[in-house]
Amino acid sequence: MRKLWQSMNKKSSLLSGPYLIWSIGFIIIPLFIVLFEAFTGENGQFTLQYVADITWFVNLKSLGLSLVFSLISTAVCLLLAYPLAMILAEFGKGRSSITVLVFILPMWMNSLLRTIAWQNLLERHGVINGFLSALHLPSLYIINKPPAIVLGMVYDFLPFMVLPIYNAISRIDRDVINAARDLGANGIKTLFSVIWPMSLPGVISGITMVFVPSLTTFVISDILGGGKILLIGNIIEQMFTQDSDWHAGSGLSIVLMIFIVISMIIEEKYDAAPSTGTKKERRKK
């Protein structure tokens, strides 16, 4: 037994070595530093004070804003991405995936650049308003306001919603959809009773991949919010950079992490939902 373990260990440790070093050095140790900083005071004593800082009005408000913004942008992303993913899955059949590439292309650009580009577009005397005034239309003033931030989030994170949904939909057997049509379902009924439930795993991972970065972003709110709207990400960033208060920053980071974990647990539940109904039956087999 021990011999087996040793021989297995030798092989697998050799292969997983780099990954192990990576995750210890860049994930586990930093995580412990954050945990340590969050729960210790200036003199190294244990304290819950920094975690409890979340109850300050400013912090609570920014956490609330972050939740609202990221929920809205996730919902908008889902509404935009689902039809798009369906079109892509339809197009991709037998053809080159150039159409997919077109939609993924913006991802290759630095997200900071993309956000700054939006800043230029939306500015008071920016490109869009230049157009609008040339057409004698009323100007659009959303820069430094919540809609600009949500817009930035949607634009930046949309591909992360499209891709998993596209994958899920294109994996659905064409004949399963045909079967629904064959049994009398029209297009809408087929969408809601077959395509949507079968693509749920993709939807769930899309939601995670949009919701989490939206909740934690500080760059988008910084650039498109003009520093006037503070999200929880901005607060944490300021604590680390401006105040150099690692304890306070870590404390709030932990709170944010808890929120992310909770949201993932909820999503996990929904992900498993469609097939839980007959778990008992399955075990019988």
Place this chain on the structure above:
Amino acid sequence: MPVKLIDLQHITKRYDDNTVLDDFSLYIRENEFVTLLGPSGCGKTTTLRIIGGFERPDSGTVLFQGKDITDLPPNKRELNTVFQKYALFPHMTIADNIAFGLRIHKKSNDYIKDKISYALKLVNLEGYENRMPDSLSGGQQQRIAIARAIVNEPKVLLLDEPLGALDLKLRQDMQYELIRLKNELGITFVYVTHDQEEALTMSDTIVVMNQGYIQQIGTPTDIYNEPQNAFVADFIVSGIMIRDKLVEILGARFDCVDTGFGENRPVDVVIRPEDIDLVKPEEGTIEGVVTDVIFKGVHYEMCVMSNGFEWIVHSTDCFPVDTHVGIHVDPFDIQIMHKPESEDEKAVAVDE
């Protein structure tokens, strides 16, 4: 004469440059079990999908009870399909799968419940209501797919190689089950397969297809006795028609009854395993050595090597391995066919 239920008129279907169906016409009568038989790529599945409404023909008309349904979407057609890979809804229980069509047609809950238990009984899967499709074996899933289709009481059931993924024993069981269903329900069956035996077992009418056109239509008996193409390739040997009523196979000359092939023409010769008589070496037309014997229950299946060709022989008499035998075939048991002309057709024949 029974009514034409489905009437395909001059159907042509192309995918890019590839013509799958070329001016294809076929009608199907009520209560008929029609099998479309042919090698892969012969257009049989496309024909089925055009009837089902999943493909639109480039030209031609599909009539259903005299009405033009060419442009009607599948959900408006009074027929149901059993797909090759079952295509059950993986996120629904068996009961929900079967009820899918009924719920769309707004049937009452009591009616749906009755129908589910009736259908499950019909396919011998009572008590499976709450199982998920992926917990069922392939054969069970296929039976559920059939149950899901027939509860809607379609006029026509389209089946696309429904038994292709099953093992032999299960396939045979399912064949009997399908025949039973057909007799019990009085539904018209349109069945697609590349399996000759399956077609012969179940059909009222067999449509032999090749490269998008019909090669032969007939009853199983017609098709078996007078095959007009190489789909019986298992029993085919190349020969040369010396003159009328005389064919040369493997260097030996056999009397036959066919005429009109010309002189010294290459032909394909079909001799069925059960039509070959094994006799004493000096009494046969050609000599050979038994290389293999398998007991098949009713008969023995023997392989006889002769001039480098392996004959398959079915006989109730057993000749042990290494026996020298003579091969004799009665003239009327030899079926002569024209050789396929193009290389393409040859490839298709080999494929089968």
